[in-house]
């Protein structure tokens with residue numbers, strides 16, 4: 400098995416990626432390589448932040464690594480909250496406050512179109528960085544609906560769906576989500592790279 404680090408400690412993301420990459424890869428979390436660093440995310444783009452995280456691990460710990468960065472882009476807000484999605488309300492990771500802030504910003508605005516975007520950066524051997532992007536288009540509804548998932552899921556209804564991500568099961572969401580699509584591309588790339 401080839402070892403590769405996924406620069407996260409998010410158990411849900413780890414389980415998803417381990418399942419998709421299969422038995423050929425031993426996917427290690429940050430905790431599993433003894434990394435408890437506060438890895439900087441100071442870039443202006445999802446790509447830049449993902450690469451910054453992967454580069455940190457590769458340079459400091461020597462492992463091949465991939466990292467992801469994702470967020471919500473709302474057209475009427477010029478792409479906000481974007482890379483600031485996790486801390487839109489000012490408090491990092493306060494989903495309820497972030498959702499309230501988003502609804503407040505959209506009061507009276509008819510154009511509710513939005514998308515989730517995910518970028519994965521991969522650093523393998525001495526290869527140039529490889530990037531994998533996934534996007535899911537949808538709209539922001541008027542009030543939080545559903546209790547599954549996290550983040551902006553209760554406000555996001557994907558195009559063609561009758562319900563929000565927070566009303567869907569994990570498998571249903573992963574099949575169309577920004578992260579699911581980016582991970583699928585990464586898995587295809589790694590499978591081809593190993594043949």
Ligand code: IMP
Nearest residue numbers: 467468469470471484485549550551552
């Ligand atoms: P991360 O890069 O995956 O940590 O995501 C950053 C932030 O974007 C999260 O804290 C959420 O606010 C938002 N976000 C990313 N992906 C999702 C998702 O699948 N559902 C809801 N919110 C998300």
